[in-house]
Amino acid sequence: METILKKNCITCGSQVKGRSDKKFCDDYCRNEFHNRRAGRQDEVVRNVNAILKQNRKILEELAEAKKTIRVAELAMAGYRFGYCTELKRTVRGATHFYCYEYGYSPLNSEKVKILKSAKNAEKSSKSTQKIDFRA
Numbered sequence: 126m127e128t129i130l131k132k133n134c135i136t137c138g139s140q141v142k143g144r145s146d147k148k149f150c151d152d153y154c155r156n157e158f159h160n161r162r163a164g165r166q167d168e169v170v171r172n173v174n175a176i177l178k179q180n181r182k183i184l185e186e187l188a189e190a191k192k193t194i195r196v197a198e199l200a201m202a203g204y205r206f207g208y209c210t211e212l213k214r215t216v217r218g219a220t221h222f223y224c225y226e227y228g229y230s231p232l233n234s235e236k237v238k239i240l241k242s243a244k245n246a247e248k249s250s251k252s253t254q255k256i257d258f259r260a
């Protein structure tokens with residue numbers, strides 16, 4: 126015999142009748158719940174993508190005029206340091222922070238060197254080693 130519990134629909138809050146593992150009153154509410162959740166996930170992805178795109182654009186524009194730039198200037202231009210697409214460690218132990226094909230490498234606490242990787246950013250060169258975060 127199945128237990129019948131009084132539960133409320135996650136979407137609309139009305140009482141759910143039926144099996145104890147039911148979470149929604151009907152198919153409409155179940156679909157609505159999953160659509161909303163998917164929408165929120167899309168929004169998170171869109172927001173991060175927008176930041177990465179902006180970072181890339183900033184580096185691209187700066188790379189045309191300069192080879193090095195002050196960290197403060199990068200920040201003033203709107204660069205978000207927490208966001209990058211790839212980290213590479215050079216054999217000398219320096220870290221390169223990439224946003225797609227553009228990146229920077231800290232020279233000291235105040236300045237960074239702007240980098241542009243070869244066309245195929247996926248192929249790591251011999252002098253760098255990809256950092257694997259899965260380990």
Ligand SMILES: [Zn+2]
Nearest residue numbers: 134137150154
């Ligand atoms: Zn409902």
